Amino acid sequence: KNGVVIVGAGHAGVQAAASLREEGYDGPVILLGDEKELPYHKPPLSKTFIKDAAAQPQPLRGEVFYTGHTIDFRPGTLVERIDAAARRLELAGGGDLAYDQLILATGSRPRLLPLPGAHLAGVLSLRSVADARLIREQSAACEEVVVIGGGFIGLEIAATLAAGGRKVTVIEALDRLLGRAVAPLIAEHVRQRLTASGVRILLKTTIERIEGEDGHVASVLTSSGEHLPAKMVITGIGVVPNVELAETAGLAIANGIRIDTAMRSSVENILAIGDNASYRHWQTGSDVRLESVQNATDQAKLAARTVLGHPGDYVAVPWFWSDIGDMKLQMVGLTAGSDRQILSGDPAENRFSVFHFIGDRLVAIESVNRPADHMLGRKMLGLGFSPTTEQVAGGAEALKAALA
Numbered sequence: 517k518n519g520v521v522i523v524g525a526g527h528a529g530v531q532a533a534a535s536l537r538e539e540g541y542d543g544p545v546i547l548l549g550d551e552k553e554l555p556y557h558k559p560p561l562s563k564t565f566i567k568d569a570a571a572q573p574q575p576l577r578g579e580v581f582y583t584g585h586t587i588d589f590r591p592g593t594l595v596e597r598i599d600a601a602a603r604r605l606e607l608a609g610g611g612d613l614a615y616d617q618l619i620l621a622t623g624s625r626p627r628l629l630p631l632p633g634a635h636l637a638g639v640l641s642l643r644s645v646a647d648a649r650l651i652r653e654q655s656a657a658c659e660e661v662v663v664i665g666g667g668f669i670g671l672e673i674a675a676t677l678a679a680g681g682r683k684v685t686v687i688e689a690l691d692r693l694l695g696r697a698v699a700p701l702i703a704e705h706v707r708q709r710l711t712a713s714g715v716r717i718l719l720k721t722t723i724e725r726i727e728g729e730d731g732h733v734a735s736v737l738t739s740s741g742e743h744l745p746a747k748m749v750i751t752g753i754g755v756v757p758n759v760e761l762a763e764t765a766g767l768a769i770a771n772g773i774r775i776d777t778a779m780r781s782s783v784e785n786i787l788a789i790g791d792n793a794s795y796r797h798w799q800t801g802s803d804v805r806l807e808s809v810q811n812a813t814d815q816a817k818l819a820a821r822t823v824l825g826h827p828g829d830y831v832a833v834p835w836f837w838s839d840i841g842d843m844k845l846q847m848v849g850l851t852a853g854s855d856r857q858i859l860s861g862d863p864a865e866n867r868f869s870v871f872h873f874i875g876d877r878l879v880a881i882e883s884v885n886r887p888a889d890h891m892l893g894r895k896m897l898g899l900g901f902s903p904t905t906e907q908v909a910g911g912a913e914a915l916k917a918a919l920a
């Protein structure tokens with residue numbers, strides 16, 4: 517028996533290994549990851565790690581977890597090709613490995629900046645703890661930093677580096693921050709607060725080029741003709757799914773490896789989970805690829821069930837968080853199609869939520885420093901319960917009472 521081989525030892529891969537054991541799988545479980553570290557939590561990298569010289573990566577599970585559950589974790593192992601017909605993997609450096617079932621949990625990587633000067637030293641992006649170490653080391657010697665992209669990761673990095681004393685400018689092409697992700701009210705709140713904390717934010721601005729001196733970045737020239745001096749430029753313009761390995765096995769791909777509701781790809785005995793997978797979402801009926809710890813974790817649990825022959829359906833309520841300076845943003849549900857919003861709480865107090873509805877149906881809640889709304893939102897969306905306008909106005913107490 518060759519067992520289950522998992523490629524990618526991030527949030528999804530590690531959970532898949534754990535869930536296989538929890539569900540009672542007793543064959544070999546082999547977890548391959550190209551990074552050298554013990555698998556670690558990614559979210560703290562942009563929030564705390566890069567400003568704290570003493571911070572260590574936070575392991576997802578301790579070392580004894582792998583040995584104790586007979587999970588054969590092999591760090592520093594890059595998988596180069598899948599031979600689906602022979603059910604074999606080819607490893608970088610020559611070896612190969614047979615599988616009975618294969619779980620692809622290869623994640624995603626930062627989108628590259630197609631700009632003159634993008635290759636200069638000091639132009640960085642953040643995905644791994646290795647990237648975070650580079651940013652931490654190099655930013656210590658920089659007064660000015662430019663962050664390209666006003667999405668979650670870019671803004672988290674901007675707030676963190678600004679709190680550590682750097683002078684940070686964020687450049688965003690759209691006319692608002694967090695364009696893909698949250699209600700305009702929240703995006704504007706974040707902009708105002710970050711600005712008040714000393715981060716400079718340039719909206720509707722693009723980059724002409726990144727300028728260097730002796731191979732190292734020295735400044736950024738914006739579309740409005742401004743030269744921004746910066747010894748470090750961090751790009752946060754989104755990620756692309758790691759699908760190249762899946763392509764070698766001929767898996768169907770469309771903005772990610774296509775999977776069904778039980779995490780099966782188009783090729784037999786190959787599953788895919790996490791940032792690299794796209795699927796028809798139960799809530800919206802449209803195709804999505806979600807980049808969140810929740811999605812990676814819940815899909816991993818389902819993949820384990822599928823391997824064991826009792827597949828479930830992926831109907832988990834999506835949720836996500838982001839810490840940007842003194843704002844804890846929490847999102848639950850999907851806002852796609854939202855046609856009515858109710859504000860609860862007061863942005864001036866930096867504590868409020870936006871409830872999103874389609875007609876009378878609650879579809880999402882976005883909160884700033886209102887964790888109770890978020891937790892209630894998870895419950896309400898899980899139950900398919902939609903509060904009335906009065907119940908939302910009554911705050912967490914009224915919502916709790918309505919759910920009781």
Ligand code: FAD
Pocket residue numbers: 523524525526527528529548549550551558559560561562593594595596621622623624642643644669758761789790791792806807808809810812835836837838839
């Ligand atoms: P990953 O965790 O990226 O793991 C994939 C692993 O596979 C990587 O180690 C990769 O190197 C490896 N790999 C790829 N190809 C191969 C190969 N061919 N052979 C071997 N190994 C391979 N989500 C939230 O919900 N909240 C947050 O606050 C949040 N903050 C974040 C902050 C940062 C800085 C980053 C980078 C991400 C953040 N995310 C957050 C997103 C979240 O971390 C991802 O959605 C999650 O890591 C996805 O898990 P995954 O297992 O699919 O991918």
